[in-house]
Amino acid sequence: xxxxxxxxxxxxxxxxxxxxVRLGKWRDQQRVAIKSxxxxxxxxxxxxxxxxxMLCHPKLVQLYGVCLKHRPLLIVAEFMDxxxxxxxxxxxxxxLKEAWLMSMCQDVCEGMEYLEAxxxxxxxxxxxxxxxxxxxxxxxxxxxxTYVLDNQYTSSSGAKFPVKWSPPxxxxxxxxxxxxxxxxxxxxxxxxxxxxxxxxxxxxxEVVNDITRGMRLYRPHRASQPLYAIMYRCW
Ligand SMILES: CN(C)c1ccc2c(c1)CCN(c1cccc(-c3cc(Nc4ccc(C(=O)N5CCOCC5)cn4)c(=O)n(C)c3)c1CO)C2=O
Numbered sequence: 001x002x003x004x005x006x007x008x009x010x011x012x013x014x015x016x017x018x019x020x021v022r023l024g025k026w027r028d029q030q031r032v033a034i035k036s037x038x039x040x041x042x043x044x045x046x047x048x049x050x051x052x053x054m055l056c057h058p059k060l061v062q063l064y065g066v067c068l069k070h071r072p073l074l075i076v077a078e079f080m081d082x083x084x085x086x087x088x089x090x091x092x093x094x095x096l097k098e099a100w101l102m103s104m105c106q107d108v109c110e111g112m113e114y115l116e117a118x119x120x121x122x123x124x125x126x127x128x129x130x131x132x133x134x135x136x137x138x139x140x141x142x143x144x145x146t147y148v149l150d151n152q153y154t155s156s157s158g159a160k161f162p163v164k165w166s167p168p169x170x171x172x173x174x175x176x177x178x179x180x181x182x183x184x185x186x187x188x189x190x191x192x193x194x195x196x197x198x199x200x201x202x203x204x205x206e207v208v209n210d211i212t213r214g215m216r217l218y219r220p221h222r223a224s225q226p227l228y229a230i231m232y233r234c235w
Contacts, residue, residue, distance in 0.1 A: 002026065002065035002076050007034060013083070017148055018042050019072065023079060032064060033080070037073040040149060044073055047147045051075075055118060059111030061131050061141035080131035080139065085187075086195050088132045093194025101222065104138045105188045111140035112185075116178040123176055125184035126165045127195065163204035164197070167235070171208050185234040192220035192227065 008025040015021070019038035026032050037044065051066055067074035082088050085104070089096075108130060115122055122129075123145040131141045145154070153160040156171055167183035169175040186198055198217055199207045216235050219228040 001069075002067050002074070004067045004070060004074060007032075007067070007074070007076070009034060016142070017150065017153065018075075018144070024076075026064070026076065031079045033077045035075040035077070037075065039072065042073070042144070042149060043147045047073075047144065050147075053118075053120075055115070055120060055143075057111060057114040059107050059137070059139050060114065060143075061139045077141075078139075080141075081134035082132035082136065084128055085130035085132055085138055086127040086190065089127060089191060089195030096194075098222065100136070101191050102227075104136075104191050107138035108140060108185070108187055112181060115140070115143065116181070119178075121176050121178060122181050122184070124162050124165070125181055125187060126162060127187050127190040130187065161204070163207050164199050168212055171211065182234050185231060186217065188227075188231040188234070189217050189220055189223075192223040192231075194222065196220075 006027050008028065010023040010025065013021045013023055013033060016035070018041045019036050021033055021035045024032050024034040048066065048068065051063060054063070056062065061080060062078040064076045064078065066076065108125075112122070112125065120143065122140065122143045124142070125140065129140070129142040130138050132138055148154055150158075150160070152158040155161060156163070156166070156174060162184075163171065165184045165186045167180050170180050170183075189198060190196070199210070202210065216232060219225070223231070
């Protein structure tokens with residue numbers, strides 16, 4: 001539990017599934033990201049229960065604490081200077097050497113390996129839900145899909161559902177597991193595509209049919225054949 005009077009709000013960083021996120025300071029010196037949870041956006045009791053299971057790993061964006069005494073609920077997290085991985089790839093992708101692309105994939109793997117070891121299923125692994133710090137280290141973030149109340153996002157026919165990152169068993173039976181998180185290593189395809197959208201010219205409905213019939217993402221232009229074989233095995 002963090003005392004809100006020890007928080008200073010600074011610039012807005014953007015808006016996510018639960019509401020506005022701001023850069024802030026804790027006790028005037030520690031930079032943090034502060035999420036204000038919009039009323040009715042989250043199963044708050046479930047989230048607070050989960051927050052007590054402190055997941056802690058260098059490749060997971062660290063949850064520092066929550067402010068529960070007032071509304072909106074505040075979530076205080078580790079601040080990542082370079083923002084989300086997807087925008088980072090789109091801005092800097094071409095300038096990143098293959099070694100950097102590999103290192104970002106490894107960061108995501110290490111974070112996800114830790115989640116699996118702790119039987120935690122992410123459910124929405126994607127480059128948009130990973131963050132980059134000032135040393136260009138990538139960390140997995142926003143493993144909060146379970147608490148989202150918006151069924152446009154949680155139902156597999158909803159407009160916001162991550163169809164292009166989901167395996168057949170999730171699309172057809174909502175069967176989530178660490179294996180479905182492995183399928184979402186579509187992130188590796190995003191990294192080696194420098195932030196392109198998977199199945200860019202296909203609608204979500206077309207992708208459900210394509211994937212069910214066995215179609216898979218093509219080899220990204222910056223991925224060697226052996227690297228493509230690795231991402232392909234995830235699908
Ligand atoms: C349920 N799911 C999957 C969710 C739920 C909530 C969210 C998301 C998914 C993902 C999006 N999101 C969200 C929304 C807004 C902010 C953050 C967000 C942004 C951060 N950092 C930065 C840093 C810089 C910049 C920036 O402005 N630039 C421009 C100049 O070049 C450098 C980058 C943006 N964000 C950060 O550290 N955290 C912890 C969260 C986040 C990530 O947290 C959410 O809040």
